[in-house]
Amino acid sequence: MTTMEQQELNKIKEAAEEFFGKMTIAVDKIEVIPGSDEAELNIKLQEPQVLIGQGGQTLFEIQRLLRIILNKKLQKSFYLNLDINNYKAQKVEYLKDLAKSSADQVALTREAKELLPMQAYERRIIHAELSQRQDVVTESQGTDQDRHIVIKPK
Secondary structure (H helix, E strand, C coil): CCECCHHHHHHHHHHHHHHHHHCCCCEEEEEEEEEECEEEEEEEECCCHHHHCHHHHHHHHHHHHHHHHHHHHHCCCCEEEEEECCHHHHHHHHHHHHHHHHHHHHHHHCCCEECCCCCHHHHHHHHHHHCCCCCEEEEEECCHHHCEEEEEEC
8 A cells, every 4th residue: 555645644633633722622743654544633721621631531422433534534544643742652652661570460460450441552562562472371351341351371
């Protein structure tokens, strides 16, 4: 697949500006980073909490809405990754650090450790981060909102 064209990237930026403008959200900066059949949209603003929401839930809903609008506007289906004030990037780093420190604790104590319930994408990050370790194994347990990861010694 080819990288998105500059014209498409400009349309994405314009649509995002219009979207946030209609929400009366003052955005300081919108950056569009192209990929093949995807675009990363990085937004910077003064008060990000209202757009991120608890646990990033509002951010994911805005991302879904914006993707639907953009797919229709560009008449093209592509994946949109929306990040506000580097929230997702910081969350990924936090989850990787949590995975490593929890795995180190399990390896040291030889006792299983249950992490708090988290969303599927967050669990995926933990599983991926610890997948190469030889001393621990991860598994998801529970259902729905109570789904969580258990890290066990091998």
